[in-house]
Amino acid sequence: MGKMKQPLLIKKGAEASLYLADWHGRKVIMKKRLPKKYRLPKLDEQIKTYRTNHEPQLMHEAKRAGVPTPTIFLVDIKGATIIMEFIKGKQVKQLLDEISKSERLYLCLKIGELIGRLHECGIIHGDLTPSNMIQNSEGKIFFVDFGLGEKRKELEARGVDLHLMKRALQSTHFRFAEECFNAVIESYSKVLDAETVKNVLDKIKEIERRGRYVAKRKGEEE
């Protein structure tokens, strides 16, 4: 894996641990998927290999779609480890609580555009939450953690992706979740063609109704 000086654990996520490390004189993030003791070893291996394999591919394709993602330096499938560029900046999750309303809307408009570009290119992020977006000092927004991502163009996949973003906003930024999500949708709508957007928005509504115990369920109209 090359020279590596004392990696520093910066985040112990549920799925992987992130280390800040020095790699050939470069500041990098080392993402290591640790074995999950609760899962059977065979299932654990399958999930880890699949995600370690797919994540860098999707990150690379996202770049091609015009969505900034950290540059991948090394992928070690056996060790379930990815070494990638360290993005210095702030999580959008933190930013949303700190900035003014107009800044917030501007930020959400930018995010909506990026999500639109991903979907346009058939990339589903799989875990669109404000904590998986980082803004650097130049104001560029990077999308990270494509571990649950997929290559798909179906309305269902796109709808679930946006639904997750909405849910993430509701659970941690409930005070301004609605205005944020509306801004995301506003700029998302400018990237994809009108018909697709309409269908995706209908799909989101359908997904919400399909959920347990929502005010209106699938096939019901008031």
Next chain:
Amino acid sequence: MKRKRTFKSYCLGIESTADDFSVGISTFGGEILANVVSAYIPPEGGIHPREAARHHAEVASKVLKEAFKKAGIKPQNLSIIAFSQGPGLGPCLRTGATVARALASYLGIPLVGINHCVAHIEIGKLKTGAKDPVTLYVSGGNTIVSAFDSGRYRVFGETLDIALGNCLDVFAREAGLRQRVGEPFGAVVEKLAEKGKRLISLPYTVKGMDLSFSGLLTSATNLLKKGEYKLEDLCYSLQETVFSMVTEVTERALAHTEKKEVLLTGGVAANKRLQSMIKTIAEEHDAEFCVVPSEFAIDNGAMITWTGILAYTHGVATPIQKSFVKLRWRLEEVEVTWVR
């Protein structure tokens, strides 16, 4: 004369969201005096809401009498009536609500409508001593990962289609298995899974914090019909896959909220394999693992009773004209006035 609310005050709670009709009686101090459950077991197929409601109407007076007898009090001793107002099956909810309204107006005491999901969390906290947990609530009707934040129980992850318990139940029925009183489908599948050895690959569907079980169920059912695999191995693989999925989401909620307790509740909480998985993640995040005792993890009247007391003593009451049932009442819609 107005009765004073002291430790001698009692609440009666009625639970009837799905296949169980249950009555609980408790003191305002949280001492559960009675928790009587009558389960409706369909002769075949799933729960037919109207048939279940008919069962509830038939057993209501018997269950009420038994609860009063166990608690050793008279209806006149009651201070409030609580009932599960939703979410759940319409006919079942209406049957319970009708009994609750009749009792409250006959006795001239307040009625309190309770959210079934909130009640599962509150009784779990009472019974395990958890203060502020991440809760995994898994049953035949619900699969929800939640935690308290700013006045409400926020939903962090949930199923996008069917509930985990439902997935196990339908698979068991498709396999021709039978359930009995005291041994629901989940327990039958668990027993078979213990004998399974071979892990068969099934779709593992985690979407962000949310889950999907319907495709997995179809896939498992198709494999079952092919007849190439042993039922034990299929049960084993089904359990391992669905439990790994909910555990992954629960762990993420735990990492995200940094809470120090994990509460496991709902009918599926009785499963030993799921318990061991959740216990493992709790230990890894330095959190305490709390599992609700089976009697209070399944649908039960005591949880409605206890939550009714919490709500009523914090200013919540439901006038009869507003006591209509709410079939799709979401957990996060409830203002939890009694926490902090």
